[in-house]
Amino acid sequence: MAIESSGDLVPARAAARALALRLGFSRTDATLIATAVSEIVRNIVVHVGRGEIAMHAVDEDTRYGLVVVARDEGPGIRDLAAALEHGYAGRGGLGLGLPGARRLMDEFDVTTAVDEGTTVTMTKWRIRDELERLRERRHAGAQ
Amino acid sequence: MAVAVIRRGDTVIAAIQSDLNDGEVLALRAELLDRVGRHRLTGIVIDVGALDVIDSFTARALRDIATSARLRGAETIVVGIQPEVAIAMVHFRLDLDPLRTALDLDEALDRLEGLPTGG
Numbered sequence: 154m155a156i157e158s159s160g161d162l163v164p165a166r167a168a169a170r171a172l173a174l175r176l177g178f179s180r181t182d183a184t185l186i187a188t189a190v191s192e193i194v195r196n197i198v199v200h201v202g203r204g205e206i207a208m209h210a211v212d213e214d215t216r217y218g219l220v221v222v223a224r225d226e227g228p229g230i231r232d233l234a235a236a237l238e239h240g241y242a243g244r245g246g247l248g249l250g251l252p253g254a255r256r257l258m259d260e261f262d263v264t265t266a267v268d269e270g271t272t273v274t275m276t277k278w279r280i281r282d283e284l285e286r287l288r289e290r291r292h293a294g295a296q
Numbered sequence: 297m298a299v300a301v302i303r304r305g306d307t308v309i310a311a312i313q314s315d316l317n318d319g320e321v322l323a324l325r326a327e328l329l330d331r332v333g334r335h336r337l338t339g340i341v342i343d344v345g346a347l348d349v350i351d352s353f354t355a356r357a358l359r360d361i362a363t364s365a366r367l368r369g370a371e372t373i374v375v376g377i378q379p380e381v382a383i384a385m386v387h388f389r390l391d392l393d394p395l396r397t398a399l400d401l402d403e404a405l406d407r408l409e410g411l412p413t414g415g
Binding site for chain 2: 159160162163166167170180181183184185187188191192195250253
């Protein structure tokens with residue numbers, strides 16, 4: 154979905170929560186994911202103005218993942234290490250966005266190039282439990 | 297309206313009804329501070345039970361309300377933070393002082409009424 158203003162925050166959070174719950178994440182994890190999405194979308198709105206966010210599921214043998222990719226074609230982050238530090242605030246920022254989102258998710262990766270843009274990829278994992286796997290095998294066997 | 301604001305004695309109670317966008321958060325801050333001055337209120341209670349997400353922006357806005365209200369002589373108590381939201385807020389390591397919290401509205405009102413007045 155396209156990010157153009159702070160009005161896109163609420164729908165982005167709702168979409169993240171809905172996908173997380175559909176993938177079987179707990180209410181707590183769904184809230185952590187929705188909050189991380191909120192921070193990342195706000196980062197785009199505040200620092201760049203426009204960008205896009207996409208969310209998808211990954212399906213592994215022992216775990217499910219929810220992957221969020223946020224992309225913009227803004228000025229890029231000049232000092233990435235500093236931006237990931239708690240309390241570092243760039244132009245008008247709060248200094249909590251990137252480090253906050255990073256702590257809310259399991260995996261967090263930023264690629265950025267000055268004058269080209271920034272891509273944030275973050276993932277939350279959920280262990281697929283035994284019962285779930287058994288049920289899926291049965292379901293597969295019945296077909 | 298996304299926030300129901302009612303007055304009860306010297307306290308203004310703001311019950312947030314649905315997820316707020318940034319503009320609504322800032323409008324709420326302006327309205328509460330205006331009311332504190334206009335009606336000489338000594339307490340603000342903000343019910344955030346309807347919020348599924350409190351991100352760093354909203355948390356900071358709540359803290360700013362508390363800081364500004366204190367400068368105008370009023371205490372602010374936030375009630376109804378959902379357990380999942382509380383867990384998420386811990387991740388930000390945001391210093392919320394002087395924001396105070398209570399589990400529900402009754403507890404908040406009891407506390408505000410128990411405050412010493414006239415310093």
